Amino acid sequence: MSAPPTPVTPLTAPDNGAEPRQRRTRRKEARPGELLDAALALFVEKGFASTRVEEVAARAGVSKGTLFLYFPSKEELFKAVVRENIAGRFAEWNLELQGFSGNSAELVRYSLHVWWERIGMTAASGITKLVMSEAGMFPEIAAFYQQEVIAPGHDLLRRILQRGIDRGEFRPMQLDYAVYSLIAPMIFLLMWKHSMAPCAPASQQIDPIGFIDSQVDLLLDGMLVPGQTP
Amino acid sequence: MSAPPTPVTPLTAPDNGAEPRQRRTRRKEARPGELLDAALALFVEKGFASTRVEEVAARAGVSKGTLFLYFPSKEELFKAVVRENIAGRFAEWNLELQGFSGNSAELVRYSLHVWWERIGMTAASGITKLVMSEAGMFPEIAAFYQQEVIAPGHDLLRRILQRGIDRGEFRPMQLDYAVYSLIAPMIFLLMWKHSMAPCAPASQQIDPIGFIDSQVDLLLDGMLVPGQTP
Amino acid sequence: MSAPPTPVTPLTAPDNGAEPRQRRTRRKEARPGELLDAALALFVEKGFASTRVEEVAARAGVSKGTLFLYFPSKEELFKAVVRENIAGRFAEWNLELQGFSGNSAELVRYSLHVWWERIGMTAASGITKLVMSEAGMFPEIAAFYQQEVIAPGHDLLRRILQRGIDRGEFRPMQLDYAVYSLIAPMIFLLMWKHSMAPCAPASQQIDPIGFIDSQVDLLLDGMLVPGQTP
Amino acid sequence: MSAPPTPVTPLTAPDNGAEPRQRRTRRKEARPGELLDAALALFVEKGFASTRVEEVAARAGVSKGTLFLYFPSKEELFKAVVRENIAGRFAEWNLELQGFSGNSAELVRYSLHVWWERIGMTAASGITKLVMSEAGMFPEIAAFYQQEVIAPGHDLLRRILQRGIDRGEFRPMQLDYAVYSLIAPMIFLLMWKHSMAPCAPASQQIDPIGFIDSQVDLLLDGMLVPGQTP
DNA sequence: TATGAATGAGCCTTCATTCAT
DNA sequence: CATGAATGAAGGCTCATTCAT
Numbered sequence: 001m002s003a004p005p006t007p008v009t010p011l012t013a014p015d016n017g018a019e020p021r022q023r024r025t026r027r028k029e030a031r032p033g034e035l036l037d038a039a040l041a042l043f044v045e046k047g048f049a050s051t052r053v054e055e056v057a058a059r060a061g062v063s064k065g066t067l068f069l070y071f072p073s074k075e076e077l078f079k080a081v082v083r084e085n086i087a088g089r090f091a092e093w094n095l096e097l098q099g100f101s102g103n104s105a106e107l108v109r110y111s112l113h114v115w116w117e118r119i120g121m122t123a124a125s126g127i128t129k130l131v132m133s134e135a136g137m138f139p140e141i142a143a144f145y146q147q148e149v150i151a152p153g154h155d156l157l158r159r160i161l162q163r164g165i166d167r168g169e170f171r172p173m174q175l176d177y178a179v180y181s182l183i184a185p186m187i188f189l190l191m192w193k194h195s196m197a198p199c200a201p202a203s204q205q206i207d208p209i210g211f212i213d214s215q216v217d218l219l220l221d222g223m224l225v226p227g228q229t230p
Numbered sequence: 231m232s233a234p235p236t237p238v239t240p241l242t243a244p245d246n247g248a249e250p251r252q253r254r255t256r257r258k259e260a261r262p263g264e265l266l267d268a269a270l271a272l273f274v275e276k277g278f279a280s281t282r283v284e285e286v287a288a289r290a291g292v293s294k295g296t297l298f299l300y301f302p303s304k305e306e307l308f309k310a311v312v313r314e315n316i317a318g319r320f321a322e323w324n325l326e327l328q329g330f331s332g333n334s335a336e337l338v339r340y341s342l343h344v345w346w347e348r349i350g351m352t353a354a355s356g357i358t359k360l361v362m363s364e365a366g367m368f369p370e371i372a373a374f375y376q377q378e379v380i381a382p383g384h385d386l387l388r389r390i391l392q393r394g395i396d397r398g399e400f401r402p403m404q405l406d407y408a409v410y411s412l413i414a415p416m417i418f419l420l421m422w423k424h425s426m427a428p429c430a431p432a433s434q435q436i437d438p439i440g441f442i443d444s445q446v447d448l449l450l451d452g453m454l455v456p457g458q459t460p
Numbered sequence: 461m462s463a464p465p466t467p468v469t470p471l472t473a474p475d476n477g478a479e480p481r482q483r484r485t486r487r488k489e490a491r492p493g494e495l496l497d498a499a500l501a502l503f504v505e506k507g508f509a510s511t512r513v514e515e516v517a518a519r520a521g522v523s524k525g526t527l528f529l530y531f532p533s534k535e536e537l538f539k540a541v542v543r544e545n546i547a548g549r550f551a552e553w554n555l556e557l558q559g560f561s562g563n564s565a566e567l568v569r570y571s572l573h574v575w576w577e578r579i580g581m582t583a584a585s586g587i588t589k590l591v592m593s594e595a596g597m598f599p600e601i602a603a604f605y606q607q608e609v610i611a612p613g614h615d616l617l618r619r620i621l622q623r624g625i626d627r628g629e630f631r632p633m634q635l636d637y638a639v640y641s642l643i644a645p646m647i648f649l650l651m652w653k654h655s656m657a658p659c660a661p662a663s664q665q666i667d668p669i670g671f672i673d674s675q676v677d678l679l680l681d682g683m684l685v686p687g688q689t690p
Numbered sequence: 691m692s693a694p695p696t697p698v699t700p701l702t703a704p705d706n707g708a709e710p711r712q713r714r715t716r717r718k719e720a721r722p723g724e725l726l727d728a729a730l731a732l733f734v735e736k737g738f739a740s741t742r743v744e745e746v747a748a749r750a751g752v753s754k755g756t757l758f759l760y761f762p763s764k765e766e767l768f769k770a771v772v773r774e775n776i777a778g779r780f781a782e783w784n785l786e787l788q789g790f791s792g793n794s795a796e797l798v799r800y801s802l803h804v805w806w807e808r809i810g811m812t813a814a815s816g817i818t819k820l821v822m823s824e825a826g827m828f829p830e831i832a833a834f835y836q837q838e839v840i841a842p843g844h845d846l847l848r849r850i851l852q853r854g855i856d857r858g859e860f861r862p863m864q865l866d867y868a869v870y871s872l873i874a875p876m877i878f879l880l881m882w883k884h885s886m887a888p889c890a891p892a893s894q895q896i897d898p899i900g901f902i903d904s905q906v907d908l909l910l911d912g913m914l915v916p917g918q919t920p
Numbered sequence: 921t922a923t924g925a926a927t928g929a930g931c932c933t934t935c936a937t938t939c940a941t
Numbered sequence: 942c943a944t945g946a947a948t949g950a951a952g953g954c955t956c957a958t959t960c961a962t
Contacts, residue, residue: 136276224400654825
């Protein structure tokens, strides 16, 4: 089960008591990252248009002008946020999952768990919400995301399902649709987390792991009583 | 349940004394609806903040000032758009589905098909995308939507699944999660349609009915080869 | 001597007690002109860059936003100011001067007097100062001005001198240079008026008509004592 | 008369204890001059307001901060540019022209030629264009320039014309106006060079020496056919 | 002395909202 | 009712100026 790697993007800068020495120099290198983190959080929360650059700067602890030292415009800041968060992690995951020795049902479940831990739970999840919400205003960004994130993710899942079929564990199936059946709940969780969850009463909160497991169970075994014909 | 009337509209009795001005009269009554349609389309496409009221007015064929005759502010326009599009259709659907005579597997499939035909493929689908995208800026609206749309929909689906269990067709299951397994692909389709789809290459378009059927098949029957133990 | 035409551009809007009725409508048509006048005055006085659009608007008696109803940007306002003040008056002057019946010496003097009365004395004189001062920032504007104003003026003066030569009144001369000898004092007067004059002590003010006459006298008669050989 | 020293420059005694750092030392002393040159060029080209201090610094090969080591503000830089370029050369020219042994017609021509060579064709010409363009924003500077440059120049020319009258070479004339008749073409040439010339087609360029000679010829000899009465 | 990161006041421009016609 | 001219608060962005290194 490979040691759970540290969350890749420590989006909330730890601010862990590093003595406030050499203010200028030390910060210099951290600035762009801090600004991108702040921007991601605010863009996700309020959308691109209603986020003021001054807010982003304030949250990153700098003045408005400083932001423009690092990003030539609000729009470029947005693009940088997306670019920065496009994890090229699929290659790594590919390897990790290729080395997986369990059966394919376990692999499917594991994959979704891993996704949740490394993306869904973290601030990185916001980027997808952001891109989907703003796709209308930034079509190139959406296309870029589709190409760099969605497509590779799709391929990764497809390979996993194919493995199950090849090993005689899964029935033959329409792979494309089946892949979307795995993607859909993740997208749903993520949109939910960033939109309805904060507004929903406690009774209607969703436990992500519980839902993922339930979803996997259902997809693997089905709902029907065995022997029933649909 | 039924859509609360747009409050601002002074629904004056038809000015039917003046026959030749019928055109104007008819338009007068249609105005709010035309404005709401225009607003929905634009809000979905560009988001609340970056849609200008002037555009909405122009698309509805009236002047900017006229819009404010019907809606006291842009924010109220937004709320009216959401309210107007909150299909109070669940009561009706409840009846329709209660009268369903087929087996529960068919009922599940039928429900999702109906949803797609009446919501997903229509302009109404935009409303959910809109609410999810703007939830950060309009938490009350999101909560309202959650209460008026999501919860009733959830209940409806839950009742359908319960029917299957009651009739011995479905295994016992964690109903809440299972309901979300039905909702998730619909939300996914809808977000996809309004964000990535316009930017994705033809090869990656999703056929909604195909996907829904595939999803239903998988949920009902499972992926595993019968006899396999996960 | 043709009746002295009214100054062509009444740059200081008369504001002559027209009763303040129909504020909106009446002003609507006057607005662009009032804004252009205000802009001309301020641009001349302070330069393009250090004139704030808000000042222009205030001087024209409207709010900042209103200015942008008529001109899409400060730069377009500038261009409009130049365009508006490019009197296509040379054709008219051509006719007027063609009908001139006196001798060519009188014609030269008359021409410069006319120029002073219709351009030099009026706010229109500012436009040349403006264009020359801002030529570095607006090369296209300068080129445009050169083409539409300087060149036609040059031609007009050249024709006047040619007339003198043709009638045996003037010696043959290098026409181009001679024309510039007539243009130079006008440009000088105009730059002086808009730059040094307001700062110079009374003792160093220049009387334009006196200077023009003196200049014409000198150019026509020469400075040398008759019979002297230089 | 002599240029007031740039006040800010801390003209420290040459650091000649450290030979190997001669380079830096030499530059250090050259700094203010380089900055003033850069500033002159840019102010002339783009005007005071739209020249950025960073550009000036960059053109002088130093950082923005360094500029403020030598000049406390952009405005002081501007004043220093003017002060630095106020040729205190009139005393010297006075002597030179006082010793002139030719006739007064030659002296007039020679004076204008000298002015062109030492001012008109050099970068120093820009200063007058600059002062005239920015007079509206810097009236004290304009007054200062008027006092320190224009007036002495005026006096010098007046003395030259007086010499001609005294020696019986020139007719009596209105000296003030006549002086302006000599100044005007120079100002014209200078404004032309810095504004229209870069934008005018080759066919409309002015040859300065040709124009000066022509102007002098015309002024001296007059335009009229001898014997004609205007 | 020199640097360049940081600041924040200031300006152009947009756009929801008002209101006279 | 409808219009569209007018408003002014707000926000993106610039740039002179400061200051720690």
